[in-house]
Amino acid sequence: MAELAVAERQEIPCQVSVPWNVVFSVSWSSLRRRFFRSLITMLGVILAIAFLTYMMVQDSVVDALLEARIEALNLLLQKSGVDVLAVQGTDTMMILLISLALLTCLVGIVNAMFMSVSERIKEIGTLKCLGAEDSFIVKTYFVESSLQGVLGTTLGILIGLVVSVALCVGSYGGYVFQYFPYGAVLRAIAIALAIGSIISVLASIGPAYWASKKQPVDAMRVEE
């Protein structure tokens, strides 16, 4: 019996790994069919990135309007609380606020993903019974949560942009379009996109790894 065991062991191959396009489509369909659940997970990212975009765009527009040096416009700026004479530069208070918002966002995604994993312990166990390896689970959860982050970031940028332009137009009227700082706003969008994506990808690592360590026996033990 022992000799037989050795012979058979060599015949058992290793499990093949699942291609990335399959991982991607599994994650995508999970995201799509759990849309409202995903939206709630995304809400933290959406709000934080909307706030970041809003702050940056607002800042660029005000800078551009100050540069214009128009008497009537300076009056409008003063009325809405901008210190026309101050040296331009980024406010430390604003940086602090933005950092706080981003930290909240990071914690929010991690928390929401851990919740989502613990809701799906049974699903993970079942996939392992079907022959999934840890790496497949890591990849699907990582892709799902990163996709969520990038989608949330995009939505947040759109919202932040619309709100800040609308508020600026409300305060300064047509001047905003006349002196619109396209370059600076594009740069702000790029920064927000990069920060949002990096944060969501970072936040996905822990929960994805944790998900992959769930054991197949858990598929049976969890009650409905």
Place this chain on the structure above:
Amino acid sequence: MSDGIIIRAEGITKRYVMGAETVHALRGISLDIRRGQYVSIMGPSGSGKSTFFNIIGGLDKPSDGEVAMDGCRYSALSSSQMAWVRCHKIGYIFQSFNLIPTMTALENVAIARIFAGRAPADARKDAAESLGQVGLGNRLTHLPSELSGGQQQRVAIARAIVNKPAIILADEPTGNLDLHTGEEIIALLGHMKDAMRITVITATHDMKMLSASDVVVWIADGAVKRMANRDEVKIEIGSIDGHVT
């Protein structure tokens, strides 16, 4: 003689240590299961059926003892090889169906085929064929939530057989189904056993499930109390029916 044996369990014990207390879920089970048989494992609740199933299915490790499939010991396998065995050699069926809720019937079956290394398009074709075999050829695009319990269990059977496994492990496959649907599921499992030469191992505490069985094993308090083949069981069921009616 020994090549007729697909699963050999030798001296399996399982202890759960919970604080100061130790639960002896299995107290040394040795059992040979022959290829192509339909084995029912009977026993009262808490007797250790699920624990034994998880161990012979390679989902859990015994405290002592060895399980070998086709002469190959689980303890000698790497985790990747174990995943290969689960994928190619064993089909699992659960009491609560365990379909992936975000996947359609077709996708639920196809994913098992993808784990076996098939390209997605081929996997879908195989999955559709497998669903046809369990009578769900017209329900391919339904989500589990859009299917009845019996239909969900059929999808689970299609998923279990799609990789042409050597054995099917079904822990109380009819536990969440009504009597009639349960009988249909048992008949379907019996049919798969004959049509595909799959060894079927089920756990139950329902006497009515015994009719399809070749061998019945009674477990009580973590040990095998008795084994019987089909003919002995038939007589017994007859006498039990006599008592009930």
